[in-house]
Amino acid sequence: MVERAGRVEGKTAIVTGAGSTPGPGIGTGKATAVVLAREGASVLLVDLHPERAEETRKMIEEEGGKAEVFAADVTKAADCEAMVGAAVDAFGGVDILVNNIGLAALGTVVDTSEQDWDRSFDINLRTAFLASKYAVPVMAAKGAGSIVNVSSISALRGDGTVAYSAAKGGLIAMTVDMAYSHGRQGIRVNAVAPGHITTPMVLSVSAPGPRAEFMNTLRSEAGLLGTPGTGWDVGWAAAFLAGDEARWITGVTLPVESGVLSVTPLMMAPHLRGVPEPAE
Numbered sequence: 001m002v003e004r005a006g007r008v009e010g011k012t013a014i015v016t017g018a019g020s021t022p023g024p025g026i027g028t029g030k031a032t033a034v035v036l037a038r039e040g041a042s043v044l045l046v047d048l049h050p051e052r053a054e055e056t057r058k059m060i061e062e063e064g065g066k067a068e069v070f071a072a073d074v075t076k077a078a079d080c081e082a083m084v085g086a087a088v089d090a091f092g093g094v095d096i097l098v099n100n101i102g103l104a105a106l107g108t109v110v111d112t113s114e115q116d117w118d119r120s121f122d123i124n125l126r127t128a129f130l131a132s133k134y135a136v137p138v139m140a141a142k143g144a145g146s147i148v149n150v151s152s153i154s155a156l157r158g159d160g161t162v163a164y165s166a167a168k169g170g171l172i173a174m175t176v177d178m179a180y181s182h183g184r185q186g187i188r189v190n191a192v193a194p195g196h197i198t199t200p201m202v203l204s205v206s207a208p209g210p211r212a213e214f215m216n217t218l219r220s221e222a223g224l225l226g227t228p229g230t231g232w233d234v235g236w237a238a239a240f241l242a243g244d245e246a247r248w249i250t251g252v253t254l255p256v257e258s259g260v261l262s263v264t265p266l267m268m269a270p271h272l273r274g275v276p277e278p279a280e
């Protein structure tokens with residue numbers, strides 16, 4: 001058993017992409033699900049790969065929490081409708097929805113194919129649209145609910161991932177519009193924008209070796225704190241926005257990025273390259 005503050009005691013939550021790419025560390029969806037369960041929520045763990053969500057369930061149950069696994073492709077409307085139905089059947093409702101699914105893809109407007117563009121919008125934006133489409137009416141019927149969308153700092157700063165950045169930017173726009181449309185139904189809608197965190201998905205992109213180590217060092221050092229961020233950092237932020245402590249917060253995007261949005265590249269560049277400052 002772990003110590004709980006009961007921030008979301010008695011609430012029910014759906015987390016999409018609640019499994020984690022295999023490997024060291026923890027994904028944002030898995031961490032969010034575990035934090036929500038620690039804080040008292042019953043969590044429906046939704047993933048395309050149910051065996052990954054089973055790992056999350058094991059972790060939650062070992063800590064004395066409550067969770068169920070639901071296998072779904074969240075890009076499909078029928079799966080999303082069934083997912084919300086499963087949460088209602090298992091736990092009696094949906095108080096919290098965390099739209100966590102996403103995948104980055106490198107590319108400019110010139111070299112991104114139409115297929116990759118559409119795929120990025122399906123994974124990063126359509127999933128949140130469809131999950132919300134079916135969860136919002138259940139929340140509205142109760143007059144209360146909280147939705148957290150997992151965006152990215154790629155939506156706010158250029159980094160050569162045009163389809164991903166545009167889709168994650170769309171997610172921020174969708175957050176604001178949903179907050180406008182559903183506030184009077186008692187539903188809050190917020191987003192988190194993770195920075196260069198280290199998750200198993202990120203680590204799986206490059207083979208272990210000096211280049212991967214170099215990239216990980218760059219990712220950690222890019223922030224003002226100079227320390228690596230993890231899925232847990234996003235999980236705690238998402239759980240805060242999901243719970244009643246954030247009862248008067250809606251329509252915002254909370255960066256979780258060690259301050260990379262607060263610094264000009266000019267000021268960080270010499271530090272990153274280790275260039276010594278010349279003497280006076």
Ligand SMILES: NC(=O)c1ccc[n+]([C@@H]2O[C@H](COP(=O)([O-])OP(=O)(O)OC[C@H]3O[C@@H](n4cnc5c(N)ncnc54)[C@H](O)[C@@H]3O)[C@@H](O)[C@H]2O)c1
Pocket residue numbers: 016017018019020021026027028029046047048049052072073074075100101102103104123127150151152153193194195196197198199200201202231
């Ligand atoms: N890792 C980073 O540096 C970083 C930075 C900014 C934002 N993010 C965002 O954080 C989120 C999670 O990232 P992660 O690194 O933890 O990812 P991850 O790939 O480890 O976890 C996501 C889970 O989603 C599942 N999934 C994928 N497509 C699905 C679908 N169609 N239906 C159901 N489940 C599906 C996968 O099986 C996986 O278990 C994403 O939205 C990502 O864009 C990550």
